[in-house]
Amino acid sequence: MSERPLGFIGLGNMGGHMAANMQKNGTPLVVFDKAGTADRAPEGAAQAEFAGDVASKVETVFLCLPDGAVVHEVIGQILDSGSDLLRRVVDTSTIGIAAAEKGFQICQQAGIEYVDSPISGGVAGARDATLAVMYAGTQTTFDMLRPIYLGMAKNVFKVGERAGQGQAMKLLNNFLSGTAMAATSEAVAFGVGQGLDMKTMLDVLNVSTGQNTATKDKFPNRVLSESYDAGFLTRLFFKDISLYREAVTAAGAADPVSPAVAALWRQLNEKDPSSDFTRIYPFVRDRLYR
Secondary structure (H helix, E strand, O other), X not given: OOOOOEEEEOOOOOHHHHHHHHHHOOOOEEEEOOOOHXXXXXXXXXXXXXXXXXXXXXXXXXXXXXXXXXXXXXXXXXXXXXXXXXXXXXXXOOOOHHHHHHHHHHHHHOOOEEEEOOEEOHHHHHHHOXXXXXXXXXXXXXXXXXXXXXXXXXXXXXXXOOOOHHHHHHHHHHHHHHHHHHHHHHHHHHHHHOOOOHHHHHHHHOOOOOOOHHHHHHHHHHHOOOOOOOOOEHHHHHHHHHHHHHHHHHHOOOOOOHHHHHHHHHHHHHHOOOOEXXXXXXXXXXXXXX
């Protein structure tokens, strides 16, 4: 809980829930969203007129934005405000290692702290305040932010000291999540083709060695029902997989699996970028049995 107001910019599918939970937990907020603050602001939060207006009223601004270009644009608007009050920017977006390092450099030149702090857990996790936070920065700031994080997250981890390490953790997590979804889609489609019932397959998998996040969550809750409503777009998920591939290539790390996984997500993105990412299942199924 914080007595001082915090800023929050980006009130979309994830950020809107995160901000609402922070506000409910007793953290007063000043919020802004380019798509319409009045329609997206959590109840009780003060509404700013633009990004720089947020920075003029708080010491700490949280960001939850779609990509690195938008993050850098908003940081520029924040710094252009000339606020004497602002001390730090806490970036919960998934933007990749290079973009986080650039955000750090921009803020450092202005004497502002940049915190690389992506989150995981999807829209359901944001709504239910069960997110995982992957913080990279100083211990002092981590200790200060931890009670605030716990207003919107269940698990808070300090994964490193420098900007980019939080992104590395988030990208490898999303690569594994994407691999689980792709592989489970192929396996379940094969089983259906053999006359197996999907629910029965999931019941068996979830007490066997093949269990993963897709078999335990996405398939039972989003695919089996054919609702396909996890709330995360294919184009955003493919962005994360692409950022992982870029980071692996830049690091010269081993990559025997990720090219095939990225290729499959690229194909779905080219076909239907606005789809929910759980639609990877019918996409794979129809490729196997058309």
